[in-house]
Amino acid sequence: MDVSTALQLLFSGLSIGAIYALVALALVIPFKASGVLNFGQGQMVTLGAYIALTLSQAGLPYYAVVPLTLLIAGLAGMAIERVFIRRLVRAPEFTIVIATFALGLMVQDAIRLHWQDNDFPLPVPFSTDPWRFGSVRVNPVFVWIVLATVVLVVVLAAFFRHSRAGKAMRAVSQNQEAARLMGISVEGVFSATWAIGTAIGALAGILFAPVTGINPGIGDLIIKAFVAAVIGGFSSLPGAVVGGLALGEIETFSGALAGSTLKNVSAFVVLILMLLVRPYGLFGTAGARRV
Amino acid sequence: MLEVTDLVAGYGRSAVLRGVSLRVPAGGLVGLLGPNGAGKTTLARAISGLLACRSGSVRFDGRPVHRLRAQEIVGLGLLHVPQGRLLFPEMTVQENLEMGAYRADSRAAVQQGFDRVHTLFPILAERRFQLAGALSGGQQQMLAIGRALMLRPRLLMLDEPSIGLAPLVIDEIFAVIRRINAEGTAILLAEQNARRVLALAGSSVILESGRVAAEGTGAQLLADDLVRETYLGLH
């Protein structure tokens, strides 16, 4: 393999890895705060893509579609937490797993009923002709994915580190009772983290749409996000990002070197190796909680 | 200031507290004594709203608070330093204190809180960028108390602040408790360490199996041989 091919693979691995990282973050953030793992998170990615599609077909420009979609998806996440999850917090873990799973299937089936299994494009406001750097070709869509992910990760890091609300979310994830004793509304934090989770999932859907087209299966990448989150330790946000990027690279390179069959199983090979060697992931600690 | 009347509370179906009444006067320091499992922690949790009250009432400044949620009760100035401290272990000392000032209405109030806590516990100023989980037991207890003092509580409930600490550290913590009380904050102090509490408290209540077994000033309780031997383990 020559250098320019390697660079090109490195970059496409980075951009697919960025998508995995986003969805892994969308899983881990509400999980850390509320202890509930959203098994319907993949369909939140799908939902985000279709919200964007609807807004786009209604004639809104891309730069309005993106923030509006995040807002609508965030509100949907908040509603799901309020209406379903909050009633289940004391239920057995398996019940919650099934409930989030079922909710995801309902969303997906509703989408399938309305739009069928068609593929829709999501137009982007820039030319998708590849940029050439010598013999390396870079797709602007991938550049946009990486850029948007970097911005999101930086904003999230600053939010959790410096803002009052972000610190309250960390406090709730570390000790719920103590958080209540500080006057923090734990229920409010739960809804907020669900809003953030679904909004990030929707962003992943928007960013991924130009690569695959919008279809009801776009959220199936959730499996990869799970693997990424496990690699990262499932309780660490930097871990989710590193896990996502690592998985993107591993998949891309194994696909290029050994064909697409290996590409598809590589995620699971990595997962199993990881669980054997470091059961708590790269960044995880033994104190993992529910589900 | 705090008035608990016939309080019944517990976990699951069994009642741990079976009709407890006590009062803490404004500016007072009341001891809450009793053996392991007597219900001291349960009482503190029921007062601060972490645990639902089944019957009876809790009034703070005459206002019933037993139907309020924990985060609402805090806003009234009734603060609970729980047994086991319940710090945020992966946050720094400073961030833990900031959480204590979560409801502050101005930056000035937060700054005042830091000044006050750093005056009472200078070690917390020194350690401000350390993670709370990395502190020694005594420092963790100081942080737990400091966190509750950030917004000038009117009543502070301390649950076993001396547990597991060396005598010198306990001296230091009790000195601060005395000082906070002298500065006007009412205190309800749950402890197994009867001797120290009786020396400090204006009056004390002894819990036994979820009921008040005896109450009175330190002198009164110590003068009663039955109380001394059965409940206080003093001879």
Ligand SMILES: Nc1ncnc2c1ncn2[C@@H]1O[C@H](COP(=O)(O)OP(=O)(O)OP(=O)(O)O)[C@@H](O)[C@H]1O
């Ligand atoms: N979370 C819980 N679930 C069920 N029962 C509990 C729980 N916490 C305490 N209990 C029971 O309630 C009773 C009173 O416990 P509590 O912790 O209030 O006592 P305490 O006076 O604070 O004791 P200690 O001095 O050991 O702190 C005990 O019998 C205990 O077993």
Ligand SMILES: [Mg+2]
């Ligand atoms: Mg106790």
